[in-house]
Amino acid sequence: MKFAVLISGRGSNLQALIEACRDETCPGEIVLVVSNKADVQGLERAREAGIATQTLDHKAYADRETFDAAMSAAIKEAGAEFICLAGFMRLLSDAFVRTWRDKLINIHPSLLPAYKGLHVHERMIEDGARFGGCTVHFVRPTLDEGPIIAQAVVPIRPDDTADALALRILKQEHIIYPMALKLIAQGRVRISAERVLIDGHHPPEGALINPQEAS
Numbered sequence: 001m002k003f004a005v006l007i008s009g010r011g012s013n014l015q016a017l018i019e020a021c022r023d024e025t026c027p028g029e030i031v032l033v034v035s036n037k038a039d040v041q042g043l044e045r046a047r048e049a050g051i052a053t054q055t056l057d058h059k060a061y062a063d064r065e066t067f068d069a070a071m072s073a074a075i076k077e078a079g080a081e082f083i084c085l086a087g088f089m090r091l092l093s094d095a096f097v098r099t100w101r102d103k104l105i106n107i108h109p110s111l112l113p114a115y116k117g118l119h120v121h122e123r124m125i126e127d128g129a130r131f132g133g134c135t136v137h138f139v140r141p142t143l144d145e146g147p148i149i150a151q152a153v154v155p156i157r158p159d160d161t162a163d164a165l166a167l168r169i170l171k172q173e174h175i176i177y178p179m180a181l182k183l184i185a186q187g188r189v190r191i192s193a194e195r196v197l198i199d200g201h202h203p204p205e206g207a208l209i210n211p212q213e214a215s
């Protein structure tokens with residue numbers, strides 16, 4: 001399966017996806033990386049991996065719809081059939097989301113549907129939440145909403161800082177995003193009544209408790 005990845009910056013998730021596609025058990029290939037910003041680290045990572053890149057500056061387009069149409073055209077031209085958003089910091093038009101419905105996924109650094117939007121790590125710590133995490137989900141027109149494919153839970157420490165928590169969550173992002181891409185490339189991911197079913201996957205029983213039972 002041919003993937004396009006949309007980025008705006010660092011591209012550490014892109015790197016994790018590139019590495020996943022190098023594994024021969026993953027029938028996926030990244031054929032294009034699109035960035036709306038020039039000179040970002042993610043573009044460098046793509047070039048090093050020999051992947052075609054395109055920079056499309058959103059400021060050069062009259063409106064969101066025109067920009068998104070240019071992205072769609074570039075993605076189709078490259079032969080990609082599925083899109084991964086990886087730190088792409090632009091809202092997408094309804095038309096784009098409709099065109100790529102069920103072929104467009106995102107990673108978000110919280111346990112959705114909790115903590116949509118920006119500054120999630122600060123907000124979780126301020127709220128005294130005990131667990132954070134990350135989510136890979138299909139994209140729907142509303143920001144950070146859509147059927148959930150994979151999540152990882154990360155305990156929040158009493159003395160956590162937003163940066164420290166972000167780093168621990170990012171490590172899990174680099175595990176679940178490649179996992180989701182591989183499951184999709186293997187054709188094992190289905191959506192039924194807006195819920196994701198994964199062939200041959202049975203979630204473990206039990207619970208994560210933070211704090212654990214007092215001794």
Ligand code: GRF
Binds near residue numbers: 009010109173
């Ligand atoms: C990640 O935290 C991701 O969850 C969010 O944006 C960040 C991108 O980081 N959507 P990177 O560019 O993949 O390093």
